[in-house]
Amino acid sequence: MLDIRNLHARIGDNEIIKGLDLTVPAGEVHAIMGPNGSGKSTLSYVLSGKEDYEVTEGSVTFNGQDLLALSASQRAAAGVFLAFQYPVEVPGVANMTFLRAALNAQRRTRGEEEISTPDFLRLVKQKAPALGISQDMLRRGVNVGFSGGEKKRNEILQMALLEPKLCILDEADSGLDIDALKVVAEGVNALRSPERSMLVITHYQRLLDHIVPDVIHVMHKGRIVRTGGKELALELEETGYAAYGADAA
Amino acid sequence: MNAEPKMTSRPTRTPAEQALADMLSAAPVSEAGRLGELRRAAAAAFVENGLPHRRVEEWHYTDLRALLRTVPARRAATSTPGEAVSFPNAIRVTLANGEVGPLPAELPQGVSLLTLADAIASDHPLLQRLGAAAPALYDAPLALNTALLGAGLVLHVAAGVKVARPIQVAQLFGGEAASVFTRLLVVVEEGASLSLIESFEGDGAAYLDDTVSELFIGDGAALDHVRLQAEGAAAIHLGTLVADLGRDARYDAFVLTLGAALSRLTVHGRFGGTGGHLGVRGASLLSDKRHADVTLFVDHAVAGCESRELFKTVLADSARGVFQGKIIVRPDAQKTDGRMMSQALLLSDDAEMDNKPELEIFADDVQCGHGATAGALDGKMLFYLMSRGLPREEAEMLLIQAFAGEAVEFVADLAVREVLTAHMTRWLEERHR
Numbered sequence: 001m002l003d004i005r006n007l008h009a010r011i012g013d014n015e016i017i018k019g020l021d022l023t024v025p026a027g028e029v030h031a032i033m034g035p036n037g038s039g040k041s042t043l044s045y046v047l048s049g050k051e052d053y054e055v056t057e058g059s060v061t062f063n064g065q066d067l068l069a070l071s072a073s074q075r076a077a078a079g080v081f082l083a084f085q086y087p088v089e090v091p092g093v094a095n096m097t098f099l100r101a102a103l104n105a106q107r108r109t110r111g112e113e114e115i116s117t118p119d120f121l122r123l124v125k126q127k128a129p130a131l132g133i134s135q136d137m138l139r140r141g142v143n144v145g146f147s148g149g150e151k152k153r154n155e156i157l158q159m160a161l162l163e164p165k166l167c168i169l170d171e172a173d174s175g176l177d178i179d180a181l182k183v184v185a186e187g188v189n190a191l192r193s194p195e196r197s198m199l200v201i202t203h204y205q206r207l208l209d210h211i212v213p214d215v216i217h218v219m220h221k222g223r224i225v226r227t228g229g230k231e232l233a234l235e236l237e238e239t240g241y242a243a244y245g246a247d248a249a
Numbered sequence: 250m251n252a253e254p255k256m257t258s259r260p261t262r263t264p265a266e267q268a269l270a271d272m273l274s275a276a277p278v279s280e281a282g283r284l285g286e287l288r289r290a291a292a293a294a295f296v297e298n299g300l301p302h303r304r305v306e307e308w309h310y311t312d313l314r315a316l317l318r319t320v321p322a323r324r325a326a327t328s329t330p331g332e333a334v335s336f337p338n339a340i341r342v343t344l345a346n347g348e349v350g351p352l353p354a355e356l357p358q359g360v361s362l363l364t365l366a367d368a369i370a371s372d373h374p375l376l377q378r379l380g381a382a383a384p385a386l387y388d389a390p391l392a393l394n395t396a397l398l399g400a401g402l403v404l405h406v407a408a409g410v411k412v413a414r415p416i417q418v419a420q421l422f423g424g425e426a427a428s429v430f431t432r433l434l435v436v437v438e439e440g441a442s443l444s445l446i447e448s449f450e451g452d453g454a455a456y457l458d459d460t461v462s463e464l465f466i467g468d469g470a471a472l473d474h475v476r477l478q479a480e481g482a483a484a485i486h487l488g489t490l491v492a493d494l495g496r497d498a499r500y501d502a503f504v505l506t507l508g509a510a511l512s513r514l515t516v517h518g519r520f521g522g523t524g525g526h527l528g529v530r531g532a533s534l535l536s537d538k539r540h541a542d543v544t545l546f547v548d549h550a551v552a553g554c555e556s557r558e559l560f561k562t563v564l565a566d567s568a569r570g571v572f573q574g575k576i577i578v579r580p581d582a583q584k585t586d587g588r589m590m591s592q593a594l595l596l597s598d599d600a601e602m603d604n605k606p607e608l609e610i611f612a613d614d615v616q617c618g619h620g621a622t623a624g625a626l627d628g629k630m631l632f633y634l635m636s637r638g639l640p641r642e643e644a645e646m647l648l649i650q651a652f653a654g655e656a657v658e659f660v661a662d663l664a665v666r667e668v669l670t671a672h673m674t675r676w677l678e679e680r681h682r
Contacts, residue, residue, distance in 0.1 A: 048636050052628075076638035088633035092651025098634070101647065106638035141651075158637060 001026040001197045002047075002166055007058035009046045016042040018222035019058070024166070027194040031208055032201045033233065034219035035241040040201045041085060043219070044170045047199075048082040049075045062166065076102075077109035079165030083155040085174055090142035095154065098142045099124065099161055106162060127160045131187050149180035156187035167191065167198045173207040185210030205237040220244040266299045268320040272428070273396055276323075284369065287380045292396035294387050301389050310571040310603040311513055311542040313389065317485065320457055321426040323397070330423030334448050334477065334672075337664040339417040342402060346422055346456075347429030349400050359410030359441070365401030365432055375403050378465055379434055382493035384517050384546070390487035391515070394430045394461045401432035404445075408438040408467070415444040415475075415665065422451030422458060422481060433462040435472070439495070442471040444662060449488075451481035451508070458509075461489040468495035468522060474502040475665055479672065480509035482537070488514040494554075496522025503660045505669050506533035506541050507676055513542040520582075523553040530559045532653040534676045535568035535600075542571035545589075549582040552612075558589040561656045563649055564600035565680055571603045576617060578610040585615040593623040594652050596645075646677045 002024040009017040016039045024030045034040050046053050047060065049072030060067040067075060090098065104114040115123070128138065131153045143151050152172060159167055169188065173181050188211050192198070200211055208216070208230065216233055218226040218241075225244060226232070262270070273295065278288040300317060301308035326346035333343050342362065343350040349364050356362060368376055380395060406412055418433055437443050449458060458480060466472045472492075480486045486509040492500050504514060518527045533541050547556045562570040572591040593602035604621035626648055634644035653673055660666040 050632050050636075071641070072632060072635035073638050073640045073644070076636055082636050084633070088629050090630050090633065090648070090651065092654050093647055098637070098647075101643070102634075102637035102639055105640060105643060109638065109640070162637065 001063060002199070003061040005059050007046070007060060008056045009042065009053050010056060011042070011053050015056070016222055017046060020219075020223050022217065022224055024197045024199060026197055028214045029192065029198040029200060029211065030215045030217060031213035031233070032199060032217050032219050033203070033205075033236055035244065036203065038219045039222040040219055041170055044082055044168045044199075044201055047168060048072060048080055073105065074109060076162070076164075077106040081159050081162060081164030081167050083152075083159060083167065083169045083172055085171040087143050087151040087155050089144045089146075091144050093142050094138075095140055095142050096124070096138045099158065102158070103161055123161060128157060130190070131157050131160070132183060133157050148175035149177070149183075152176060152180070152184050153187065156184055160187065160191060165196055167196065169198065169200045171202060172200065172211075173202060173204065181207070181210060205233040208233045218244065262299065263314055263317075265317040265320045266314070269393060270296060272320075272323060276397060278396070280369070284376060284379065288396050288398060291392040294392045295389060295396060298387050298389070307388075307544060307573070310573070310605075311511075311540065313513070316511055316540070321428050321455065323399075323429070324425065324427045326424065326427070328424030330421040330452060333419030333421050334450060334479070334668065336415060336417055336446055336668050339415040339446055341417040341419055343419045343421060344400060344431060346424065346427060347400050347431050349402065357410075357412050357414065359407035360412055360416070361405045362416075363403050365398070365403060365434070368403045373403065375405060375434065375436055378436060379432070379463065382463060382465065382491050382517075382519060384491075388489070388515065390459050390513065391461055391489045394432060394459050394489065397430045398432060399430040401434070404433070404435045406437045406441040406443050409440040410438075411442045412444065415446050415662065417446040417448065420447070420449045420458070420460070422454065422456050422484065424452070424454060426454040426456045428457040429459070431458075431460045433460075435462065436465045437467055437470040437472050439467040440469045441467065444473040444665075446475045446477070446665065448477040448479070449486060449508075450479045451484050453481050453483055455483040455485075456481070457485045457487070459487045462491070464490070464492045464500070466492065466494050466498040466500050469497045470495065471499040472501075473661060474500065475660060475669070476502065476504040477507075477669065477672065478505065478509065478512060478514070479507045480512065482508065482510060484509045486512035488512070490514065490516045492516070492518045492527065494518070494520050494522070494525040494527060497524040498522070499526045501526075501528040501659065501661070502530070503657065503669070504529070504531035504543070505672060506531065506535070506543070507672060509539065509541070511540045513544070516543070516545045518545070518547045518556065520549055520551050520554040523551050525554040526556075527554070528557040528659060530557070530656045530659045531561070532656045532673065533560070533562045533570055534653065534673060535563065535570055536565040536676070536680060538567050540569045540571075542573070544571070545574040547574070547576045547587065549576065549578045549585045549587065552582050553584045554582070555586040556588070559656050559659070560591045561653045562591070562593040562602060563596065563653055564593060564602060565596045567597065567599035569601045569603070572621070573605045573607075574619065575607045575609065576619070578608070578612050578615050578617060580611045582612045583614045585612060585617065587615070587617040589619040591621045592652070594649065595623060595625055596649075642681045646681070649677060650674070
């Protein structure tokens with residue numbers, strides 16, 4: 001599914017990803033843990049095509065396609081989805097309008113028919129309640145006036161509607177209390193499938209109690225420095241990232 | 250007359266000023282009475298002051314003297330331009346190249362509409378209002394319009410009459426370039442209400458459209474006003490709006506600016522009684538080398554009135570936008586509530602926005618605020634939309650629509666709003682073609 005080889009990326013003169021290798025097979029959930037500043041969020045942006053970052057070396061292959069040759073919107077249509085750590089507020093664009101425009105844009109890019117209005121409304125009606133997304137939240141501007149938890153749930157709703165092949169969750173639990181975290185985790189778990197891979201980026205072990213990964217990678221200074229099973233999370237919870245030269249925080 | 254020595258005091262008259270002065274000489278004012286005096290005074294004021302330039306504060310960013318190179322002659326129309334923009338359900342009167350077309354056969358009860366020529370010929374009492382609310386200070390486009398007074402309309406709504414259908418005054422320009430001076434006088438009597446639409450459209454000719462609308466909104470009356478400026482790409486549009494509000498009157502205007510090579514809209518809002526509400530909102534979408542200036546003067550002369558101004562300017566290519574807004578709160582205007590905001594979105598490094606909001610407050614118990622911003626599209630928003638699959642152009646369009654949409658939302662009539670939105674969408678699509 002996703003194959004990253006010797007990836008180097010920088011922003012300005014600052015190299016952040018320094019020779020990263022990572023393979024995520026279809027249907028697997030991989031977690032990336034690591035201290036602040038290890039390059040976790042940068043990896044998520046580089047994979048989803050944020051233009052501020054420059055890839056200087058290496059390759060990213062996604063279902064046989066050269067991902068780095070695609071624009072952000074083409075990557076989305078190819079099945080890459082980034083759930084943002086801080087979802088962006090877009091005033092003046094109604095959430096519903098946005099969801100439909102995104103879904104149809106992806107369909108057009110893939111050469112598929114656009115979804116009809118009744119079908120789209122049915123789809124939203126089917127997905128939104130489980131995530132606690134109200135009609136009001138659908139009518140409002142994208143993420144405008146949403147609480148932290150509402151923003152995260154809105155990210156998961158987008159994920160559920162767009163049905164990506166690779167979900168990248170960047171600190172999906174940040175700013176959430178335990179109840180909100182459970183709603184988000186349930187939404188994510190409902191999307192687990194043999195055709196869908198997930199890359200769960202998190203600083204803390206807590207999230208991985210709810211979204212249990214198949215594989216855990218430890219990232220440090222722009223590289224994967226250790227890979228193990230889900231028990232690795234517990235070990236990191238005990239010892240912190242000190243072993244990797246980082247502050248215990 | 251004493252015009253002669255003053256003419257020699259301005260030895261550096263530009264070709265455009267000379268052409269306009271010649272136009273004034275060729276059409277001497279013949280009327281007697283108040284209108285004649287008004288027009289003669291306006292002509293003399295132009296002869297004395299000429300076109301404004303950048304050292305005239307109100308015209309600092311739109312140096313009309315430098316920008317107005319040539320002035321086409323006034324001439325009878327040589328062709329009939331096409332069809333005007335249609336607003337659903339509106340009663341429409343069309344002025345083609347400044348000539349009034351047929352008046353509607355039927356008008357709603359309590360509404361009367363006559364041509365300015367007929368009003369003048371019959372010395373209609375409503376003409377007493379012409380120029381009555383205009384600012385005392387010299388303003389060249391207004392003075393020229395008064396002095397050269399061309400065709401126009403007088404629209405009257407009787408007291409207490411709520412006019413259900415919008416009335417559209419459509420101006421169309423095409424064919425040989427000409428200078429056209431049109432005037433609209435609207436009187437909405439006490440307790441009445443009206444929805445007025447003005448549209449300005451033209452072809453590629455380098456015509457000059459100097460147009461003045463005077464709006465009298467009586468006590469407890471309401472006027473919703475939409476103004477669509479989609480003039481031709483080579484046109485010069487000089488517009489003046491004068492709104493005079495009575496006690497508890499309401500005036501809500503929305504101006505959409507899309508066209509003309511050079512345009513200036515000057516809005517004068519004046520509260521004549523307490524409890525008035527004035528809302529002037531607008532969106533300007535400008536491409537190529539267009540220069541569009543919106544200048545507002547809101548005069549809180551009396552207590553307890555409310556004014557709201559919101560302007561959104563989108564600038565592409567090397568377009569230039571100007572927003573000037575002055576809210577004056579006079580000493581007696583306690584409990585004034587005034588808010589003014591101008592926001593610009595620059596889509597190109599070569600675009601320019603000049604924002605100048607001003608407050609002049611002479612009363613002590615007021616709530617007033619103003620703000621101005623200018624910036625590029627938000628990169629974070631753009632990436633967010635693109636990361637969901639929207640191609641860059643589509644994401645940009647959505648963001649631009651959202652930006653300008655905040656002002657369009659104030660157009661209460663949804664059918665009218667839809668026509669305006671369609672014009673904005675067309676502008677966005679043409680940009681990407």
